[in-house]
Amino acid sequence: MQAPLEPVRWEDDHLRILDQRELPERLLYIRARDVETVADAIRTLAVRGAPAIGIAAAYGVLVGALAGRAIRVADSVRGGATGSGGSNPAAGAREAARAAADQLQTTRPTAVNLFYGLNRMRAVLAREQGSEAELLTALRAEADAVLDEDLKTGEAIAAAGFALFPDQDEVHVLTHCNAGGLATGGWGTALAPIYAAHRAGRKVHVFADETRPLLQGSRLTAWELKQAGVDVTVLVDGAAATLLTRGRVDLVIVGADRVAANGDTANKIGTLGVALAAREAKVPFYVAAPLSTFDFSLPGGDHIPIEQRAAEEVLGTRGAPGAAAFNPAFDVTPARFIHGWITEKGVLPPPFDEARSSR
Amino acid sequence: MQAPLEPVRWEDDHLRILDQRELPERLLYIRARDVETVADAIRTLAVRGAPAIGIAAAYGVLVGALAGRAIRVADSVRGGATGSGGSNPAAGAREAARAAADQLQTTRPTAVNLFYGLNRMRAVLAREQGSEAELLTALRAEADAVLDEDLKTGEAIAAAGFALFPDQDEVHVLTHCNAGGLATGGWGTALAPIYAAHRAGRKVHVFADETRPLLQGSRLTAWELKQAGVDVTVLVDGAAATLLTRGRVDLVIVGADRVAANGDTANKIGTLGVALAAREAKVPFYVAAPLSTFDFSLPGGDHIPIEQRAAEEVLGTRGAPGAAAFNPAFDVTPARFIHGWITEKGVLPPPFDEARSSR
Numbered sequence: 001m002q003a004p005l006e007p008v009r010w011e012d013d014h015l016r017i018l019d020q021r022e023l024p025e026r027l028l029y030i031r032a033r034d035v036e037t038v039a040d041a042i043r044t045l046a047v048r049g050a051p052a053i054g055i056a057a058a059y060g061v062l063v064g065a066l067a068g069r070a071i072r073v074a075d076s077v078r079g080g081a082t083g084s085g086g087s088n089p090a091a092g093a094r095e096a097a098r099a100a101a102d103q104l105q106t107t108r109p110t111a112v113n114l115f116y117g118l119n120r121m122r123a124v125l126a127r128e129q130g131s132e133a134e135l136l137t138a139l140r141a142e143a144d145a146v147l148d149e150d151l152k153t154g155e156a157i158a159a160a161g162f163a164l165f166p167d168q169d170e171v172h173v174l175t176h177c178n179a180g181g182l183a184t185g186g187w188g189t190a191l192a193p194i195y196a197a198h199r200a201g202r203k204v205h206v207f208a209d210e211t212r213p214l215l216q217g218s219r220l221t222a223w224e225l226k227q228a229g230v231d232v233t234v235l236v237d238g239a240a241a242t243l244l245t246r247g248r249v250d251l252v253i254v255g256a257d258r259v260a261a262n263g264d265t266a267n268k269i270g271t272l273g274v275a276l277a278a279r280e281a282k283v284p285f286y287v288a289a290p291l292s293t294f295d296f297s298l299p300g301g302d303h304i305p306i307e308q309r310a311a312e313e314v315l316g317t318r319g320a321p322g323a324a325a326f327n328p329a330f331d332v333t334p335a336r337f338i339h340g341w342i343t344e345k346g347v348l349p350p351p352f353d354e355a356r357s358s359r
Numbered sequence: 360m361q362a363p364l365e366p367v368r369w370e371d372d373h374l375r376i377l378d379q380r381e382l383p384e385r386l387l388y389i390r391a392r393d394v395e396t397v398a399d400a401i402r403t404l405a406v407r408g409a410p411a412i413g414i415a416a417a418y419g420v421l422v423g424a425l426a427g428r429a430i431r432v433a434d435s436v437r438g439g440a441t442g443s444g445g446s447n448p449a450a451g452a453r454e455a456a457r458a459a460a461d462q463l464q465t466t467r468p469t470a471v472n473l474f475y476g477l478n479r480m481r482a483v484l485a486r487e488q489g490s491e492a493e494l495l496t497a498l499r500a501e502a503d504a505v506l507d508e509d510l511k512t513g514e515a516i517a518a519a520g521f522a523l524f525p526d527q528d529e530v531h532v533l534t535h536c537n538a539g540g541l542a543t544g545g546w547g548t549a550l551a552p553i554y555a556a557h558r559a560g561r562k563v564h565v566f567a568d569e570t571r572p573l574l575q576g577s578r579l580t581a582w583e584l585k586q587a588g589v590d591v592t593v594l595v596d597g598a599a600a601t602l603l604t605r606g607r608v609d610l611v612i613v614g615a616d617r618v619a620a621n622g623d624t625a626n627k628i629g630t631l632g633v634a635l636a637a638r639e640a641k642v643p644f645y646v647a648a649p650l651s652t653f654d655f656s657l658p659g660g661d662h663i664p665i666e667q668r669a670a671e672e673v674l675g676t677r678g679a680p681g682a683a684a685f686n687p688a689f690d691v692t693p694a695r696f697i698h699g700w701i702t703e704k705g706v707l708p709p710p711f712d713e714a715r716s717s718r
Contacts, residue, residue, distance in 0.1 A: 237595070237688070239628050239686070243685060269595065270597020270598070270600075277631075312571060319569075319578070320382075322581075323567070323592065324591070324593070325594045332461070
């Protein structure tokens, strides 16, 4: 099934990246034909969302291999293939791909999916010892597989989440931040069930918290839902509690950055407040996340490190001079406020462990 | 005792209004010598906060009377006092003052304090039948009294709230929106106890929610606290729940737009979410408000009308085209989440009624 969005796609000879920094004002694509362009796109959040970063990084290694080949060809044309490229036709591409992986590794220091995507490509480089053409084919196939697996995960989350929708004329879903197609290969996590419901002909109305300080809700979630023809209403984060307690929401679905073994869930700052209001309003609160987000080594939320981000993100919008800022990127919602975790293996209850997740 | 701020003050022959639209970037004063300037300042939120509006309106009637006198004097100089000013030396000023009150009445349709301030001045116009000088003196005295009573109320709230501060080295207070000196004659409501503590030499650290969509927290609360030398840290509204549940706050104090007889309290959008998080964190949550904010005719919060404001306030900051907005100005915090109401008569428990409040 065609995914709702295509934020990262291979086109002929280059990687096409939807530039999320420009949304919602402009729909611009970055056409990456060298590794630095891919690295820059990841570093500057042109591509964001853990799965999307992993996919971009995997294709980035292919971009590196192709650029390496091009350099070798150019050398040959100038009348003398030299260096490692001279003795083995695949060596130039392989070396360039390895350098690309090393370069991409440094773009976002804590992104698990980034390392995952790069390691998948490194394994191909170690394994594939044939011609240059064979190497390039294998790299392309592996990057495609990283994307394809993410899309299958998204479809499975879509189906599992859609099954939770109440049987009524119109369903009202509240979400926070952007766990959408833009953050993944194209289906998203929290938004995937909404796309499934919309495609099934169900009436869905999404309430999107704007999600300060970076406004991923009003900029990205609202944009991608409108693109897909889904009705969306944006609210300031402070309005979620009154929306929920006044009975305007049927269920809440949010994404996750990391889930501990006991179910405590780290997600974008503001998620905890939504969970507290949902509990007060007796509205079911779900987390949608692939199993790769679950960290079985962490017994509980206290062990999840929380990144503190720049004060400028908060105070840059007319903040008073001299004021300090408290700007954690994430908060942790205790498992007891969460009704279920929507994964590609279905809706799971905690506690989680590897054995259960692979059933 | 000198108030921490002077947002609205009479100076010699004119009304000086601190232009809050320009904060925190610029400290500018409006010098009003005609009624239209005062009306415009109220209408465009150069002066905001119910008590401050009431004070500005009262002085605005004096501005009108003085401008009316000036016109009569100018007429005389041109060689013929005519009209109502001719037969009674006070009539020109009185007529101009009445017209000023009528004009100011229309600036903010739902502001109770505005009508209160104007009616105080109208009563002087009806009562004072002496010379022009006597009328002007009486109008000036009445406007001064409106300001002075507000300052006394603020000082009493400051003392009552300060008494709630825990006895420890440094006290951490979370507030939402701006219920500060800027919104009143100069002490504020929610911030008044903080000023009292600071002046008493206590270490106080304030956490100020930025308060989307209009950022009264990061723009105004942070500014006025820094002016007074109080440490302040700004956070996005979504970060309050994690701040509270991580034990970083000793007490919450917010203002109120309206309090029902059962204690349900309408205040700036986002207050309810703070109250829910404070309950979860077992942090005391107080409302600071003068008794004029209590509406004994409303049995509960369901009866408080909630103003829906323009979508542009939410979506104007990079919102996706085509998205709708849910933008209520206020929410209602149920009385059961509130530990006490800090008033000029002390800290009151609900239910409220006129008999109790006047004890």
